[in-house]
Amino acid sequence: MGILLRDGMVKTRKPHRCWGCARPFPAGSELQSTTAVFDNAIATTYWCEVCFEYMRGRPAGDFDDGISEGELKDCDPEGWADVKRRRDANNS
Numbered sequence: 001m002g003i004l005l006r007d008g009m010v011k012t013r014k015p016h017r018c019w020g021c022a023r024p025f026p027a028g029s030e031l032q033s034t035t036a037v038f039d040n041a042i043a044t045t046y047w048c049e050v051c052f053e054y055m056r057g058r059p060a061g062d063f064d065d066g067i068s069e070g071e072l073k074d075c076d077p078e079g080w081a082d083v084k085r086r087r088d089a090n091n092s
Contacts (some may be wrong), residue, residue, distance in 0.1 A: 002036035002043075009033070012046070021080065022070030056084045062087025 010033040015026050025031060025048065043061040047055075051072050055063065073080045 002038040004034070004036050005042070006033070006035040010046075016046040017069070018048040018055065019045035019069055020047050020067065020072035022073070023048060024092055050080065050084045050087055053087065054080055058085070 002051040009030055012025065012027055012029050012031055015030070017024050018030060018031065025046070030049075030051070031057060032052045033044060034047065035042065037043075054072055054076075
């Protein structure tokens with residue numbers, strides 16, 4: 001378990017990949033940025049709105065073991081795609 005240092009929406013200055021789905025996002029994208037300490041190292045991850053919403057809809061203990069890069073989309077492609085379809089429909 002890590003220690004959360006910072007968490008919030010940012011407009012990126014460089015391209016990043018979403019940690020949850022591994023999709024690339026260009027500079028200027030709005031992503032959820034999380035900075036935490038894990039195993040005495042500071043790490044910052046970026047999350048797209050689809051992955052962030054997907055995680056909020058899951059039970060609290062689902063991610064106790066952590067999340068590997070791209071895991072949200074890879075481990076539950078149907079559930080992740082449902083969230084993406086809903087977000088795309090709301091944004092059109």
